[in-house]
Amino acid sequence: MDAWFGIDIGGTSVKTALVDNVGHILVSQSFDTGAERDAETVAVRIKDTLELLKARLKDGGSTCQVHGAGVGIPGFLDLDTGIVAEAVNLGWTDVPFQSMLEQLLQLPVAMENDANLAALGEAFAGAGADRRVVLCATVGTGIGGGIVIDGRLHRGVNGMAGEIGHLVVKRDGGILCNCGHHGCLETVASATAIVRQAQALQSAGKLPADKVVTEAKDVFDLAERGNEAALSVITDAANWLGYGLSLAAITLNPDVIVIGGGVSRAEERFLMPMQAAFEQYALERVAQAAEVRAATLSNDAGVIGAARLAQQRVSSNA
Amino acid sequence: MDAWFGIDIGGTSVKTALVDNVGHILVSQSFDTGAERDAETVAVRIKDTLELLKARLKDGGSTCQVHGAGVGIPGFLDLDTGIVAEAVNLGWTDVPFQSMLEQLLQLPVAMENDANLAALGEAFAGAGADRRVVLCATVGTGIGGGIVIDGRLHRGVNGMAGEIGHLVVKRDGGILCNCGHHGCLETVASATAIVRQAQALQSAGKLPADKVVTEAKDVFDLAERGNEAALSVITDAANWLGYGLSLAAITLNPDVIVIGGGVSRAEERFLMPMQAAFEQYALERVAQAAEVRAATLSNDAGVIGAARLAQQRVSSNA
Structure with a gap:
């Protein structure tokens, strides 16, 4: 099964999910953003969570092929360079988070402002579908x-x-x-x-x-x-x-x-x-x-939107 | 040479022009909207003006192939049906103007609100280019x-x-x-x-x-x-x-x-x-x-935008 890894980073928690082609969450996991919220630490925990999610799907008898990841970040981003210019709640300034995550996950990563991804999620699979x-x-x-x-x-x-x-x-x-x-x-x-x-x-x-x-x-x-x-x-x-x-x-x-x-x-x-x-x-x-x-998607809008963005970036006809 | 027929219908005058692929006006002609402003009369005058413009280009030693027409109308339009629902300044209500013009001109016709076409003109070949x-x-x-x-x-x-x-x-x-x-x-x-x-x-x-x-x-x-x-x-x-x-x-x-x-x-x-x-x-x-x-296009924005709309409708990659 095709799947997309949606990540929604907030000041309190990081939500993640594997999402299918039509915006259904297959399996999800959140973790506290925590005091140790430097970008490297968060990125490593995201990578570990992806492994966990894949293992859990496998335990449930499903296999999936993850084609890409999307990540929502509460801050100002420079999408041309993949740099988080400023994310006040995370204390990040000029962090090349996209390449950091691509290297760790070995996946194409699309980055976007978290409010925009919540909108994309609702538009794709929620009240605006x-x-x-x-x-x-x-x-x-x-x-x-x-x-x-x-x-x-x-x-x-x-x-x-x-x-x-x-x-x-x-x-x-x-x-x-x-x-x-x-x-x-x-x-x-x-x-x-x-x-x-x-x-x-x-x-x-x-x-x-x-x-x-x-x-x-x-x-x-x-x-x-x-x-x-x-x-x-x-x-x-x-x-x-x-x-x-x-x-x-x-x-x-x-x-x-x-x-x-x-x-x-x-x-x-x-x-x-x-x-x-x-x-x-x-x-x-x-x-x-x-x-x-x-x-209608409540707190899931962000991860679904993130997964959809990844899908759009990787599959040009999505 | 490729050309597109841009038409901008106003309460006072009807502006028309043949426009090339990059938004330059090749030749243009306006006429007073006049007291006889029923849709049939206006459509016939538009057809006559197109012949005039083509003849004038030919006299100047140019030939062109007109591939489509765009028309800006000051009013509420139903684009699905090509009907002018209401154009107060023209006194038109529920006029199937698009098909009327297509039949007369023997060209594909794209219709749009005049203010929108002025914006498209400025964005294509004017201050927003x-x-x-x-x-x-x-x-x-x-x-x-x-x-x-x-x-x-x-x-x-x-x-x-x-x-x-x-x-x-x-x-x-x-x-x-x-x-x-x-x-x-x-x-x-x-x-x-x-x-x-x-x-x-x-x-x-x-x-x-x-x-x-x-x-x-x-x-x-x-x-x-x-x-x-x-x-x-x-x-x-x-x-x-x-x-x-x-x-x-x-x-x-x-x-x-x-x-x-x-x-x-x-x-x-x-x-x-x-x-x-x-x-x-x-x-x-x-x-x-x-x-x-x-x-920067002043009164030409409407006809240039109309021509551009025609070009976009006919050439899917324009």
Whole structure:
């Protein structure tokens, strides 16, 4: 059986999987990124995990031929040279990771930004599988994004395409974002923004103080219990996200917008007001064409996207 | 010599040209759209003009083989069926224009929205010719746009991609736009917006009343004569356009942004503040990657783009 090795490197864990030609995971294994997170150590552990995965498949009575590997990295990459220019969460600067991994694995390796690969995964085998122009947004600590057109990643000229978390939606003022600008979408619509707003209300005595809000789930739980202030915090964030998506959708004219991350599971509380705001601000023909869907691959989107990228690089007709 | 017949239908005039394989116009001819603007009449006049152009080339000692035609239409098109769903300025509704023209010209005909073809023209033979991801904005009565990726038009799923004039940039309030929304980019950054703002200042006695402002050029002339209020109207519109472009560029990550229309000729007064606003609001890596350039093909962009589309449809490797 043909297989592709998908790798998704994060600040907390490294997810890996062997994936078949149609995006099904055959076998998977994660390991903690750990304190020893220099590139060489991570690369060796990835190689060991590949051996483990192949052995496990074999034990299960399957054999596979691994044709290539794809790796998602949270950072800025120079794809021409295969160098990780900067990956803050990993502490990597100017690391020639692609050649390092190719030498160890003895496989062709394709490298890409992790948010882009999650988008490719959802477009290939998830919520965007049957669509032509796919815009993905992952709402978590920040808001990441990616674009897939006719099955191919649209990364833009330096990998920044779809970075919709940094659309400046509050033009006058707004909170300072990690990127250095004020008023970015992720300062008002991310899980972090929901927590910040709720904490402010809690300090002002407008939210129950029996449990300190530390994550977005706490705010969703309060809303579930009927707390109006918590609900308005969620609705506000959803409104901003819908507005931001309208800006991206008018530019791109997608047929599907895939929302990932924790908030995407809160259909009624979050996705419904988000969709309403999207329709309010998008051109009618743009809104009509774009269906909003929750992501379906969850944490597997990255490894599936990585495997798909490897497949596209090796098989020119994939 | 190989040639392609480019047609650009507008509310005022129909521009046509025979164009060679590399986007040079061999010979061109325009005619007034006229009061008799039903599709059959326009199609017959296009056919007559093609004969005229071929005869003129022959008189000049050249012969050419016309392999196909491309036609730009200001309206909503159904490309699957070749039907013009709605072209308000022409008064066309549900017109099967593509087959009509194919029958008359005895050539394969490719149809597309006019703004998209202007973008394709600039990307093929104009200001975007050496770039991979091209975002075009044409600032006139409204603000049109188009996107070309790796030489191919990105039209989106229903032809609306790049309609950046309808990015809602004034989320709270803003003037009513033709599209039905309030606060669209074209309500604050188009030539129309510049005239409206200047007229308001004129009514308030803040601009010289010796000449009533009727077009954007009047406002640029006043600014040229040192009028501060006129200059601030222009700067304000330029700021909004720069902001709107930052939103599109964060989504798309282009290597060039091509600005067409009358204002694009006002380098210092308009393009410079526009670029400053763009850099202020775009992610640093996005702004660094995207050069802002004035369009170079002027009114020829449409016919050259139309010819290029025909060439791409007929020659699969073009």
